[in-house]
Amino acid sequence: MATTNKSKASYTFSVIGVSLVLFLLGTMGWIFINGKSLTNVVKENMAVQIDFHDNTREENVAAMKAILDKQPFTKKTRVITKEEALKMQSELEGEDIRNFLGYNPLFASIELNLHNEYVSKDSIEKITLFIEQSNVVARVTYPKTIVSQMTANLRKISIVLAIMSVILILVVIVLIDNTVRLAMFSNRFLIKTMQMVGATRWFISKPFDQRAVVNGLISGMVASAGLLFIKYVAELSVPELKALSSTASLFILIFSMIIGGILISVISTHRSVVKYLKLPIDDLY
Template identity: 45%
Template sequence: MAQVGKSSAKRSKPSYVMSVIGVALVLFLLGTLGLIVIHAQKLSTYFRENIEIQVILRDDVNDKTAQALKDTLATRPFVKSVEYVSKDMAAERFKKDFGEDFIALLKSNPLYASINFKANARYVNPDSLKVVEDRLLENSNVREVYYQRALVSKLSDNVRKIGVVILGISIILSIVVIVLIDNTIRLAMFSNRFLIKTMQMVGATRGFIARPFDLRSIVNGLISAVLAIIGICIIMYYAQKELPEISAMRDYTLVGFLFAGLILIGICISLFSTHRSVMKYLRLKLDDLY
């Protein structure tokens, strides 16, 4: 009887190895998608927070009043960063950008002073910016509020469409991941069916039989998740090496949650599938195992 058990255990080892590798590959695919989702969100935030809104001031507004208005804007929740650009600073920037000294030609500076700010990402959409614009125009010192309205509208539409596509892919891939991991583990447990039945025939309880397999499944799920995480880290390393700009958009907190999620998914699905398979073989008759 001991020899039968040892023989079965030896036969099960290759299945465990293939099971671990198979689950690791599936978790790697899921983790890669999660990484894409994280960076897509950060990329969207990056573009949104780099759209500049110009609050153009009237000619009779002095620097002290403009600075006070700038300080007030800095306290608003929709403002991420803000700066005051005087008429002279605007003229210097124009000269630097276009290489022409129009002041010498016109003998005056026709540009307006402005307060330029970049909004927090959640406010960069047509509806929110329209509310912000209306509030700013209520101030008698404000002449006009300018920003690229078409760009904001197009950006919001594209982000919404991409979000729907990614959500659909995520749901489909999550279902596929659960099914693939479940089938991979069930195949691994198939080679242990005679060992499970033999232990039951000699009087072992179901809990006693299932316990070592459940513990092994937890270890296997953890190993699979760690292998998947290592693979994702390698991808992240080479992606950052080729595109250094990615490092500025990386959110290590979200990436940490992603890795923790992969570990949890690997362990839970592995444990659930293994325990279910053990119970299945315990309920079958001996002749049904062949």
């Protein structure tokens, strides 16, 4: 009875330990997913400004918009007429600039937002060349410094996050492995006794492996529940996070946590059983 209680306690501590480690890994994964979504939103909010010649007719502007809307790089386009540009500039200046100039010096334009994968210096330069082929386009401008810095910084951040993710995954595997092996320590005499009475390795390991599947499943579900709670609290505090949330990505993350917990628990448990089967009985003490 004492051995059984000790074994149950070990399994309980194992589930708790694995759950905490999976929760840590899942939280980092959720932060990484939201960070990537936020980066994509920032990229897609950056606009390329297409200015037309002063005498460009509205139908030519509309034709250019139609052409851009069909391109794979286009997220959305918005036409800004001369009057709209004047109103926006006047609001910025605090007075109607036409009052002291006597005319509207601004031009019709199109704001072009790109899909995030096209927001890089090389891609935008190619897009600029494509647009400037039109004889109604006066100039194409975009924040070059911001794009260059964004591309360089995102590359560095991606490398750092990739390294951190690999290190964290390795740490998680080691921690879960040690937690499960520690839980199996209380069953070492039971394993050896079954071997001594003639039980096969498969027969001995089967119930432990089955228990490992259940424990891994429980750990993954507990960790997933904790992650969903953190997500709920975070979105209550920062409602904007809801717009960044991807249901598909979150489902994949939770599924990976559960499957990962099961696999690592089963592998660690099986290794422990095999280890105690190979040990001489005197080394069990």
